[in-house]
């Protein structure tokens with residue numbers, strides 16, 4: 001019988017199939033880009049690649065990193081869009097009142113952290129379902145943002161803020177650069193630290209982790225805080241582009257971020273996921289939208305295409321996973 | 324002598340039900356102290372209070388003579404206590420090394436190569452021959468059990484609690500476990516050992532403490548007592564050991580399996596089961612017995628071969644069609660494939676009857692049937708509305724049996740019928756299986772417990788590495804013959820020698 005057991009040979013941490021999957025999305029992405037660059041005029045221009053795809057993908061990626069973490073624990077965060085709006089209007093307001101941009105940015109991030117902390121504590125201490133908690137705070141935070149500004153946008157943000165977060169380094173937009181750095185950092189955190197592995201383990205079998213003497217509540221809460229901070233950060237990137245903060249910004253962000261995570265291979269039942277996948281997912285979705293826009297396809301057909309991509313990715317996932 | 328651990332006057336109730344009453348327990352360095360009792364006696368509950376999972380309502384606990392309060396598993400670990408749980412508690416996506424070191428990884432930034440190297444000696448020690456980088460989800464249940472044991476060893480625990488550690492191990496692995504236990508005790512580790520198997524207790528235990536219905540009955544030196552005396556302490560009466568019914572009349576062929584194969588799992592499996600006959604698939608873990616059983620029920624596919632039920636060919640069995648044709652199935656992995664953990668006992672028991680349209684979902688309609696089974700199987704607590712997750716492991720198993728007994732079936736496929744069941748209930752379940760056979764039900768079971776195989780079977784089919792390698796009638800069978808065929812030390816002339 002030892003012969004049977006030994007056939008399950010050394011295999012490393014990520015199985016070959018899983019790596020292939022990631023490579024698969026990358027391949028689809030490159031293939032799509034190649035096809036579009038020949039068929040769609042103006043697709044393959046630096047300008048389009050950066051402003052048409054890169055910027056929207058960057059924002060979505062930043063949000064999706066946080067959501068990926070939450071989803072890995074088996075949770076969900078529907079409140080990211082509202083958290084983004086709330087942090088954006090508070091940050092923008094502070095800047096307008098003359099607070100140095102850097103302090104206003106930190107304040108906005110702190111707002112995101114607190115919003116996430118509230119979600120996390122309701123999930124872990126009060127033991128409410130993540131879906132319900134964040135459905136509630138999604139509405140509540142949006143209400144806060146609207147009442148804070150009386151429903152009005154906050155205009156004319158300081159130039160230094162716009163120039164830094166909305167600027168370029170050697171022609172490369174800072175938001176995109178920051179998104180890539182964050183992807184790298186959160187990948188390392190997930191794969192090579194105790195914190196990251198506990199988060200994965202909690203999604204796999206929370207009770208077993210608890211019985212191993214690990215404070216699971218702390219790590220679950222942490223994922224919501226990360227999600228809140230990253231949502232706030234994405235909002236800052238956006239308002240630096242727009243030069244104004246609207247209390248209605250970020251609506252629908254939760255859905256695109258969930259889509260990016262899931263297309264990238266994160267399992268909604270928890271225990272499994274990766275941040276690079278979320279980046280690829282976000283790029284794929286943005287590229288599709290961009291091409292359809294360039295082709296002059298009407299918005300409602302774009303929805304059809306996006307829906308098909310999401311379901312298609314799940315179908316591929318189902319079959320590449322085998323059992 | 325040093326008392327590693329001492330618990331006095333422990334009381335614990337769950338929503339008014341007194342589960343532990345003034346229980347005492349102590350553990351010395353270097354001893355194996357067995358905890359014995361019927362299903363639901365409170366063994367797991369006591370262990371969980373010693374591990375900080377439950378907080379006792381009253382009582383005192385001391386470790387190394389120091390009085391302590393354990394309010395979480397983390398506290399217990401800090402006191403040098405490790406626990407191997409009755410229901411496996413590993414993280415499927417993580418590797419063996421990560422599971423072994425979970426909560427003990429050292430620095431925040433992980434170095435996998437170092438972790439794997441650190442874990443290797445512990446795997447060697449428990450005799451687990453898989454690479455430490457293998458994800459746990461690829462291991463068999465037995466291998467996972469060894470991972471749990473390696474984890475306790477790696478923790479450098481002074482006190483190791485083992486709640487039914489052998490319930491999914493076969494003979495060879497049990498030997499391995501004995502060896503690990505002996506090495507540990509030689510180093511002064513104290514082990515608390517729960518098992519329903521007297522041979523294990525005889526092989527390992529220095530002292531035995533018996534619980535009955537949550538009450539402390541006594542602590543004895545294992546060498547001073549007989550098995551009968553222990554059973555008497557457990558159940559409060561003498562147990563009549565019955566032998567099986569030797570002259571059962573078997574009827575028509577009910578199940579006819581021909582050349583059933585699935586690549587990589589089992590090859591050319593051909594056999595028949597008659598009405599009123601108990602046939603057992605015996606063999607080592609990994610021999611493909613469970614796979615054959617599941618394929619017959621349609622839980623997994625097969626690639627070749629033929630299955631006939633009452634002479635009628637079933638081309639593509641699925642659990643739903645098989646159930647409607649009167650086939651019942653009790654899976655090996657109770658926790659994942661048997662129970663609906665958060666549903667009531669009544670719901671768990673009536674699932675199949677509902678699907679068969681035998682009973683409605685209204686409380687009143689179910690009650691009588693559920694109560695009947697609770698009585699017949701001696702399920703405790705006898706409360707149809709209890710959430711099944713809160714039942715002890717053995718009682719959960721009885722509920723699953725009740726599911727098929729009340730739904731009725733002509734062919735019952737059972738994988739490990741008495742896993743985690745105490746001696747007294749085991750006797751009840753054997754009697755029940757005899758009864759079913761008497762009524763003409765055909766029974767095909769998988770069992771790794773040889774005394775059970777010998778006690779129940781009319782015929783024994785032995786599997787090895789995916790092949791059928793021998794057949795023994797009740798008269799021919801003995802533990803030695805079964806093991807001989809299962810390991811390949813002996814062969815059966817009627818079956819082509821394989822591998």
Ligand SMILES: Nc1ncnc2c1ncn2[C@@H]1O[C@H](COP(=O)(O)OP(=O)(O)OP(=O)(O)O)[C@@H](O)[C@H]1O
Nearest residue numbers: 337342362363364365366367368713714715716717
């Ligand atoms: N969380 C809980 N809530 C309510 N009752 C519980 C809970 N946990 C255990 N019980 C009850 O306590 C009693 C003792 O259960 P326990 O699991 O300790 O038994 P056991 O001796 O380990 O049995 P087994 O041999 O079947 O594993 C049972 O009647 C069980 O139903």
Ligand SMILES: [Mg+2]
Nearest residue numbers: 367409715716
């Ligand atoms: Mg138990």
